[in-house]
Each structure stands twice: as structure tokens, then as C-alpha cells.
Amino acid sequence: MSSTLLSVRNVSKHFGGFTAVNRVTLEIAQGERFGLIGPNGSGKTTLINCISGALQNEDGTIVFQGKEINRLAAYQRTRLGIARSFQIPRPFHTMSVLENLLVPSAYVAHLRDSEGEARAMEILAGMGLADKARAAASQLSQVELRKLELARAMAARPKLLISDEAMAGLSGSEVDEVLKILFSLNGQGITIIMIEHIMHAVMRFSQRVVCLDAGKIICEGTPASIVQNPDVQRAYLGA
Amino acid sequence: MKFWIGAGVVVAAAIGLALSPVNEYFFYASYVVLTAVVLATAWNILGGYAGYVNFGPPAFFGVGAYAAVVIFRWLALPLGAQIAVAALMGGLLGFGVGLLTLRLRGIFFAIATVAVIFIMETLMINWRYVGGATGLQLLRPEVMAPFASYTRMLFVVMAVMAVAAVSIARYVQDSWIGRGLRAVRDNEEAAEASGVPTLKLKLFACTISGGLMGAAGAPMPMYLSFIEPASTFNLSYTIAALGSAIIGGMSHWAGPIIGALLLGSLQQIVTVTISSEVNVLIVGVLLVLFVVAAPEGILGLFRRFRGRK
Amino acid sequence: MIFSFDLLFEAVLFGVLLGCFYAAVSIGLSVSFGLLDVPHVAHPAIMILGSYCTYIVSGWGLDPILSGVVLMPAFFVLGVLIYRFYYETFERRGTEAAVRGLAFFFGLAFIIEVGLILAFGVDQRTVQAPYIGSSLALGDYRIPYRMLVAFGVALVLTAALTVYLSKTFTGRAIKAVAQDEPALRLMGANPVRIKQWAFGIATGVSALAGAMLIIVGPVEPAMDRVYIGRTFCVVVLAGLGSMTGTLAAGLILGIAESIVLMMLGASWAPAVAFGLLLIVLGIRPQGLFGR
Numbered sequence: 001m002s003s004t005l006l007s008v009r010n011v012s013k014h015f016g017g018f019t020a021v022n023r024v025t026l027e028i029a030q031g032e033r034f035g036l037i038g039p040n041g042s043g044k045t046t047l048i049n050c051i052s053g054a055l056q057n058e059d060g061t062i063v064f065q066g067k068e069i070n071r072l073a074a075y076q077r078t079r080l081g082i083a084r085s086f087q088i089p090r091p092f093h094t095m096s097v098l099e100n101l102l103v104p105s106a107y108v109a110h111l112r113d114s115e116g117e118a119r120a121m122e123i124l125a126g127m128g129l130a131d132k133a134r135a136a137a138s139q140l141s142q143v144e145l146r147k148l149e150l151a152r153a154m155a156a157r158p159k160l161l162i163s164d165e166a167m168a169g170l171s172g173s174e175v176d177e178v179l180k181i182l183f184s185l186n187g188q189g190i191t192i193i194m195i196e197h198i199m200h201a202v203m204r205f206s207q208r209v210v211c212l213d214a215g216k217i218i219c220e221g222t223p224a225s226i227v228q229n230p231d232v233q234r235a236y237l238g239a
Numbered sequence: 240m241k242f243w244i245g246a247g248v249v250v251a252a253a254i255g256l257a258l259s260p261v262n263e264y265f266f267y268a269s270y271v272v273l274t275a276v277v278l279a280t281a282w283n284i285l286g287g288y289a290g291y292v293n294f295g296p297p298a299f300f301g302v303g304a305y306a307a308v309v310i311f312r313w314l315a316l317p318l319g320a321q322i323a324v325a326a327l328m329g330g331l332l333g334f335g336v337g338l339l340t341l342r343l344r345g346i347f348f349a350i351a352t353v354a355v356i357f358i359m360e361t362l363m364i365n366w367r368y369v370g371g372a373t374g375l376q377l378l379r380p381e382v383m384a385p386f387a388s389y390t391r392m393l394f395v396v397m398a399v400m401a402v403a404a405v406s407i408a409r410y411v412q413d414s415w416i417g418r419g420l421r422a423v424r425d426n427e428e429a430a431e432a433s434g435v436p437t438l439k440l441k442l443f444a445c446t447i448s449g450g451l452m453g454a455a456g457a458p459m460p461m462y463l464s465f466i467e468p469a470s471t472f473n474l475s476y477t478i479a480a481l482g483s484a485i486i487g488g489m490s491h492w493a494g495p496i497i498g499a500l501l502l503g504s505l506q507q508i509v510t511v512t513i514s515s516e517v518n519v520l521i522v523g524v525l526l527v528l529f530v531v532a533a534p535e536g537i538l539g540l541f542r543r544f545r546g547r548k
Numbered sequence: 549m550i551f552s553f554d555l556l557f558e559a560v561l562f563g564v565l566l567g568c569f570y571a572a573v574s575i576g577l578s579v580s581f582g583l584l585d586v587p588h589v590a591h592p593a594i595m596i597l598g599s600y601c602t603y604i605v606s607g608w609g610l611d612p613i614l615s616g617v618v619l620m621p622a623f624f625v626l627g628v629l630i631y632r633f634y635y636e637t638f639e640r641r642g643t644e645a646a647v648r649g650l651a652f653f654f655g656l657a658f659i660i661e662v663g664l665i666l667a668f669g670v671d672q673r674t675v676q677a678p679y680i681g682s683s684l685a686l687g688d689y690r691i692p693y694r695m696l697v698a699f700g701v702a703l704v705l706t707a708a709l710t711v712y713l714s715k716t717f718t719g720r721a722i723k724a725v726a727q728d729e730p731a732l733r734l735m736g737a738n739p740v741r742i743k744q745w746a747f748g749i750a751t752g753v754s755a756l757a758g759a760m761l762i763i764v765g766p767v768e769p770a771m772d773r774v775y776i777g778r779t780f781c782v783v784v785l786a787g788l789g790s791m792t793g794t795l796a797a798g799l800i801l802g803i804a805e806s807i808v809l810m811m812l813g814a815s816w817a818p819a820v821a822f823g824l825l826l827i828v829l830g831i832r833p834q835g836l837f838g839r
Contacts, residue, residue: 052432078434090429092422094490103422106415108434156434292650294589339830345646346587347829350780353589354822357777361819372815474773478658485651520662527655530648531637 005030011060020046022215035206036195043215052084053077083158085149087165091137098133104156143174162193246402253398257391266394272503273397279483279495280404281451285444287489290424295352296480299329299449301471303456322457329453337445360472374467408492482526488538559810565695567802571795572702573757574782576750582788583726592775593657598758599767612675616759620752627751664769672766698760710791722746777821787838
């Protein structure tokens with residue numbers, strides 16, 4: 001069995017009196033395709049923010065590649081190999097698509113622009129965005145923006161990629177496009193955590209799925225077993 | 240390379256002018272405009288490149304001016320040393336304010352910079368060594384040959400400082416630091432997630448910015464032969480720096496220069512013909528107009544115009 | 549510097565009155581910046597504008613407080629217009645609005661200040677009223693009536709606004725929009741109209757605050773600068789979005805400033821607000837009761 005890449009142990013996050021994440025524990029293995037589901041407000045993005053460093057968890061520990069990363073700032077975790085895309089795309093809007101990738105390229109991969117550009121073009125080609133390289137990021141369509149999010153995460157040479165609802169609002173064929181990209185990235189050895197509401201995508205993609213509700217894990221297992229779990233059904237459809 | 244040739248030409252022209260029989264008033268007026276160029280350029284390193292608005296140029300400028308006075312009175316060191324110490328003090332102040340508030344949202348940093356102005360002014364008002372509220376008269380040292388007057392020499396010093404400030408801004412803008420700052424400005428959370436050490440970069444920009452503004456303040460006590468708190472910590476420096484950068488264009492080092500030259504000329508014309516209050520009113524209106532209708536500044540308008548041809 | 553319990557007590561007493569006054573002039577900012585997240589550095593300038601308008605209206609024979617009340621509807625409209633403009637120009641676009649929004653309000657503050665200088669000159673202006681100039685004698689202490697009037701109005705204003713925000717439907721909608729705009733939208737309410745209304749109220753309140761300001765002491769156009777420190781200090785110390793916190797924070801500032809005034813003199817007092825602001829930002833930026 002492959003080694004554990006990410007270990008989340010008893011992590012909690014509170015906002016004043018409100019507990020968004022409640023003693024969550026999970027282990028992600030190297031190379032795994034992991035799905036994270038749960039109704040709106042269940043704490044999925046908050047959990048991701050705690051893992052990526054956008055937020056600091058109050059309790060529990062997060063261990064990445066055997067190293068405890070609780071105290072590290074987000075940019076330091078990115079440099080260690082954790083990359084994430086944002087639910088609502090956040091492009092660097094005054095830059096071109098290519099320049100967007102040059103930021104992580106310079107700050108994580110430490111590549112000079114000349115090498116960085118070549119690598120960035122490769123990544124863009126793999127996503128079908130090569131012809132938009134010089135275009136302004138502010139001019140892209142929704143699906144192109146989602147791909148840019150993933151491309152930019154890739155430019156950081158991650159070991160773990162967290163995809164936060166990359167397919168929300170996309171059409172059927174667009175969902176397939178993004179799914180194909182994620183499969184190919186996993187094929188290159190990148191561990192992927194996918195947060196999604198589009199069930200068929202999660203089921204097709206994930207080897208293991210965890211369901212969150214009100215900040216707690218209510219179910220964990222294979223896609224098939226999760227779908228049949230009554231707690232999960234209740235969480236999504238209401239009591 | 241073209242830039243350095245241009246810089247050399249500017250410095251040579253400044254020296255040439257200072258040695259020529261041009262009217263003395265020209266140097267008095269140009270000194271003020273050159274100071275504005277340095278302040279606007281320095282402001283833009285944090286404001287334009289990183290997107291953090293500093294309302295406190297008077298604080299940094301004033302810290303530099305008073306540091307120069309202290310060094311002059313206490314150790315009798317020449318202008319060069321005064322400028323160096325002033326830059327150091329400005330940089331320290333920038334670093335301090337940044338450390339305190341750059342972790343927070345932009346508006347908290349902005350308000351903190353207003354606070355620093357008042358606190359600095361209050362400290363200087365209550366410090367008798369530098370003259371307190373009434374101020375201090377200063378005796379200028381001997382004029383350095385070959386310049387006929389001290390003002391001419393200060394004019395050349397300020398011209399060199401302007402070139403230095405612009406060079407630094409240009410370096411920051413074109414380097415990987417500049418790209419990181421732009422990422423911070425465009426989307427700070429995404430920048431952090433892309434491996435950019437956002438706080439460190441912001442602190443760097445704030446320190447450099449403060450240091451340059453402090454340096455700009457150093458020759459001022461000599462320029463006036465006088466220093467006092469109210470005019471030193473005057474908010475008109477804020478509107479000069481911020482206004483020049485926004486009106487000229489914030490995304491490129493040429494913008495603040497254009498803005499400062501424009502506002503400087505405007506000030507000369509309007510203040511003499513109408514009043515200084517009307518001048519400030521016009522600058523305020525221009526600022527709001529540009530912020531609303533032409534946020535890219537004159538540079539942006541120029542680019543758009545060229546793009547249409 | 550002679551320390552005496554008497555002097556200290558008098559300073560604290562004065563500080564309480566002053567503090568309530570500071571709370572009242574900051575409550576508009578508590579709404580516009582604390583709840584609506586508008587970078588309203590022009591808030592003190594608009595308040596000073598209210599002072600000058602009070603000066604004019606009371607010059608026609610009306611009592612200053614009444615003048616302030618009479619001005620409130622006009623300032624309400626002004627607030628709605630400003631917010632509408634701000635929203636259409638900046639908030640909608642989202643990106644890069646931070647620099648532009650701050651610069652806009654700063655420019656606005658400058659235009660108001662210079663406009664007032666051009667219209668009225670730099671000299672101080674005051675108003676006349678029966679309660680200005682005389683004091684209430686309480687044992688050994690003398691409390692100026694004008695401070696009591698300001699204190700009274702301040703309490704009424706703060707209480708009224710707090711009740712409004714927690715008991716009325718619109719008031720609760722305002723607090724809701726600050727906390728969860730998407731949810732509010734889903735319930736069918738229009739967040740922009742609510743925010744616009746709130747900003748109008750905040751600006752209307754500023755008119756009355758301006759009236760109190762000119763009652764408490766003379767005003768001049770540049771006063772908005774020191775009040776940036778006082779109002780933002782109160783709002784940040786209170787914690788963004790907390791109305792009751794505003795009163796507590798105002799009291800803390802008022803008492804601190806009054807004690808510094810007594811011990812170190814008038815040249816140090818204006819810096820207290822700014823110093824306190826920096827301390828709060830450094831140690832506990834969410835303030836006392838922040839959301």
C-alpha cells in the first residue's frame with residue numbers, strides 16, 4: 001500500500017460561537033483520488049482552507065509528508081507541494097494567462113522566466129489553453145477560467161492538488177473536459193482531493209469518498225457505498 | 240540601456256541648468272516638483288504595484304526632514320549623511336507601520352498611516368530640541384562650488400534623487416518582486432496560494448517606499464532654512480503623492496513622473512494666479528474624476544488611444 | 549504635574565461626557581464602515597459639513613439641535629446618492645476597487661474641506677444657544693451645559709439606532725446584509741437598496757453629529773483630520789458591526805483623552821485617539837465585540 005501523504009487529525013475550526021469543522025480526521029494516501037462531498041455549509045471549503053493554510057485551525061494537527069504544517073503560512077505550504085484551485089476562480093486579472101502561471105513558476109518552482117514560460121506552455125497545452133496564452137485573464141470564459149485555476153495550481157509543481165468545485169455550473173461536455181484533465185494529472189502521480197457537487201463526476205473519479213455534514217464526517221468509503229448510505233441521503237435531501 | 244542614457248541626460252541637464260544663468264525662481268519651483276516626483280514614485284511602489292494605499296507621505300517625509308535636522312544639529316554631518324539617515328528612519332517607520340497593519344485589510348493600513356502623521360507631528364511639537372511648535376531656524380553651510388547658490392545645489396541633489404527613485408521603482412516593477420506585488424494586488428489570496436510570500440513582499444515595498452520618502456524630506460530643512468511641524472506634516476503631501484500617481488498612472492514607473500510634472504505645473508500656475516486653496520480643490524476634483532472615469536491614469540488613456548489607431 | 553483625586557475625578561467625569569459624544573459622532577461610521585464595509589474616510593468631513601450647515605440654519609434663528617434634526621433628511625438623501633454612486637462605480641466591479649474606493653473617499657473629503665475653506669474661510673465658527681456658555685454646578689465641579697446637551701442627544705441617538713437595528717424589520721435586514729448577503733438575496737430582499745438606505749441613515753445621523761460638534765466647541769474646516777482618528781478609533785476598538793461596542797469604545801477614548809488632557813496638556817490630546825487606534829490594530833484588530 002502506498003504511504004500516507006496527508007494526515008488530518010482531529011482538526012477543528014471555529015468562527016466565534018460557530019463550529020465549521022468539528023474534529024475531522026482523515027488520511028490521504030500518495031497517488032490517491034479522493035472525493036469530498038457534503039451539502040452547502042457542511043464545512044468542505046473551510047476544511048480545505050485549513051489544509052491549504054488560508055485559515056488556521058484551532059485544534060488538531062495537519063501532517064504533510066511526515067511534517068507538521070499547522071504553523072506554516074499558506075505560501076509555505078504551497079512551496080511544500082500543496083496546491084489548490086478556488087471555487088470562484090481568482091485569476092490575476094491584469095496579467096495574461098501565461099503570466100498567471102509565471103507567478104507560481106517563479107515563487108514555487110523558482111524558475112527564471114525563460115524556463116518558466118516553456119513549462120507553462122506545456123501545462124497550458126495539456127489543458128487546451130495554449131492558444132489563449134497571451135490573452136488577458138480577464139477575457140476568459142467560465143470553463144477557461146476553471147482550467148486556468150488548475151493550470152496555475154499545476155505550475156506550482158504540487159504533490160497534492162485540491163480541486164474546489166472546479167466543475168460547478170459547467171455543461172456536461174465541459175465537465176468531461178475537466179474530469180479528463182484531472183485524471184491525466186493523477187496519472188502523472190499527483191494526489192488529488194476533489195470537492196464536488198456533481199455526483200456522477202465524484203463517483204467516476206474517486207477511489208474513496210468522505211461525506212461531511214455540519215462540520216463532521218458522517219460517512220467514509222467507496223463511491224458505491226457512500227451513495228447508498230442513508231445518512232448521506234438524509235444530509236443532502238433533508239430529514 | 241535606453242533608460243540609463245535617459246537618466247544620464249536628465250542628470251547632466253540638471254547640472255547644466257544649475258550652472259547656467261537661469262532665474263533663481265526656476266530652481267525654487269523645480270525643487271518642489273522634483274520632490275513631488277520622488278514622493279509619487281515612492282508612493283506608487285506600494286500603492287500602485289501592491290495596491291495598498293498610504294495616506295501618510297507627510298509622516299515619512301517629515302521623519303526624514305526632522306532626522307536630517309537632528310543629524311545636522313547634533314553631529315554637524317553633511318547633506319549626504321543626512322539623506323542616508325533620513326532614508327533609514329523612513330524605512331524603519333515604513334517597516335514598523337507595515338509590520339503592525341499589513342496583515343490586515345488595506346483600509347486598516349491606510350488609517351494607520353493617517354495615525355502615524357498625527358503621532359509624529361505631536362511628538363515633534365513637543366520636542367524642544369527640534370524647535371517644538373514654533374520651529375527652528377537653520378543656518379545653511381557654505382555653498383559647494385561650482386554652484387552659485389545653495390538652492391541650485393539642492394536642485395541637482397533632488398534631480399539625482401528623482402532619477403535614483405525612478406530607477407529603484409523600475410527595478411522593482413520589472414523584477415520577480417514586481418510580479419509578486421502585482422499578484423498581491425490582483426488577488427492576494429490567490430497570490431498566497433501560488434507561493435507568493437505576500438506579507439514579506441508588502442513589508443519590502445512599504446520599507447522601500449518609506450525610505451525613499453524619508454530621503455526626499457532630508458534636504459527640505461536646508462531648502463527652507465527653517466523647519467516646523469505644521470507645514471512639514473501637511474496633508475498636501477498626501478494629495479501630491481497619491482494624486483500624481485493615480486492621475487499619471489499607477490501600473491508603470493512613468494505614471495507618477497507624468498502626474499507630478501502635471502500637478503506641479505498646475506500648482507505653479509493656479510497658486511500664483513488664483514489661490515492655493517483653489518489649486519488643492521482642482522487637484523481633488525481631478526483625483527476623483529480620474530479614480531472614477533480613468534483609473535488607469537494618463538498612461539492608460541494614452542495606451543487606449545494608441546490601441547484604437 | 550500635581551496629582552489629585554479631585555482632578556482625576558473631574559477628568560473622568562468630563563471624559564464620560566466626551567466619550568458619549570465621541571460615540572455619537574462615530575455611530576454613523578459604525579454603520580457605513582462597520583456594517584457596510586465602505587472605506588468611508590470622508591465620514592468626518594461630511595460631519596463637519598453638517599456643522600457648517602447647522603451654523604447657517606441656526607443663523608436663521610433656529611436652535612442648533614433642531615437645525616441638526618432639520619438637516620437630517622437632506623443628509624439622508626446625500627448619503628443615498630453617495631452610496632449609489634460608490635456602488636455603481638466601485639463595488640460592482642469588485643476587482644481593484646480597494647485602491648479606487650479609498651482614493652475616492654479621500655478625494656471627496658479633501659474637496660469638502662477645501663470647499664468649506666473657500667466658502668467660510670479658515671476661521672473658527674460657533675453657534676449660540678441658551679445652554680452654551682453656562683455651566684451646571686455639582687458640588688465642587690462645574691459641568692458645561694453644552695456638554696450635558698451633547699451627552700443627552702448622544703445617548704438618545706445611540707439608543708435609537710441600536711433599537712432600530714435590532715427591533716425593526718429594515719434594521720435587522722441591515723445587520724443581515726452585513727453578515728450574509730447571498731442568504732439575504734435568496735430571501736428576495738435587495739441588498740443594494742438596503743445598504744443604500746443604511747448609508748443614508750448613517751449620513752443623516754452625521755448631520756445631527758455635526759450639530760453636536762459645533763455646540764460642544766468651535767469648528768473649522770480642517771477638523772475632519774483629527775476626527776478621522778477619533779471616529780475610526782472608536783469603530784475599530786468597538787469591533788466592526790457592534791453598536792453597543794461603539795458606546796463602550798467611545799467612553800474608553802473619552803476618558804483616556806480627558807486624562808491625557810489633564811496630565812499632559814492640549815498639545816498631546818489629539819494624538820490619543822490615533823495612538824489608541826494603532827494599539828488596537830496591533831494587539832486586537834477585531835476590537836472588543838467584533839464580528
